[in-house]
Amino acid sequence: MFNYISMKQFLLLGVLCSVSIYTVSAQDKPKPQDTEFYTPVPPIVTPGNANAAPSDAIVLFDGKNLDQWVSVKDKSAAKWTVKDGMFTVDKSTGNIETKKSFNNYQLHIEWLIPSDINLEGQSRGNSGLFLASTGPGDDGYELQILDSYNNKTYTNGQAASIYKQTAPLVNANRKPGEWQTYDIIWTAPVFYSDGSLKSEAKVTVLFNGVLVQNNFILGGPTQYIGKPSYKKAHGATPIKLQSHGDKSVPISFKNIWIREL
Numbered sequence: 001m002f003n004y005i006s007m008k009q010f011l012l013l014g015v016l017c018s019v020s021i022y023t024v025s026a027q028d029k030p031k032p033q034d035t036e037f038y039t040p041v042p043p044i045v046t047p048g049n050a051n052a053a054p055s056d057a058i059v060l061f062d063g064k065n066l067d068q069w070v071s072v073k074d075k076s077a078a079k080w081t082v083k084d085g086m087f088t089v090d091k092s093t094g095n096i097e098t099k100k101s102f103n104n105y106q107l108h109i110e111w112l113i114p115s116d117i118n119l120e121g122q123s124r125g126n127s128g129l130f131l132a133s134t135g136p137g138d139d140g141y142e143l144q145i146l147d148s149y150n151n152k153t154y155t156n157g158q159a160a161s162i163y164k165q166t167a168p169l170v171n172a173n174r175k176p177g178e179w180q181t182y183d184i185i186w187t188a189p190v191f192y193s194d195g196s197l198k199s200e201a202k203v204t205v206l207f208n209g210v211l212v213q214n215n216f217i218l219g220g221p222t223q224y225i226g227k228p229s230y231k232k233a234h235g236a237t238p239i240k241l242q243s244h245g246d247k248s249v250p251i252s253f254k255n256i257w258i259r260e261l
Contacts, residue, residue, distance in 0.1 A: 053257035115177025133240035168212035191233035
């Protein structure tokens, strides 16, 4: 014997099924909250300004002394001249480097070439910022410092070039006698335990606020002659400033700070 339901019951059952299906669909529909997260909470960093570094930065030069630097030659105290809130290359004492070693970082540094410079090409205020100073055998990875304001030279040797590897995207130099600024993001190379290369070094550089190196992949440490290559493994390294061995006018530096990444 069959049980029959009335038309009213049939319609009510249809409504209940529809409501159930709609409820399930509404629950399965993506919501804005599905892609929102609240942890981890980024730490608070107070931004810097023209006279102060960000609150989490290591100050490498505060305008007073070179306590954070040593001579590359013998690791004694750096002897470059400190005066009027800046320090100036002393060619008689050679290169200097940071006491502390670094891997990946954000670096800010300001440099000045005297306004009375009268030389040309690579002698026009030459120095170098070695983003990783790898010690005896090679100097490391050099970001060129040079007056390239109306000064013709090979393009991968002008200011903001990765020396002998790549030219800057644009020439953003100010005139001699005006302070120049580098803001750098450095990703150090990584090596396997057997010394072979796992990943190359990369660098992004803003020169006076203008992007001039955009995540450039380095072929190895700087080579004056020949192509660069990764010949030896290394870990964290100091950052070095070059005292160039020629007649170029000494360069001054100020307001140097670094944030480890």
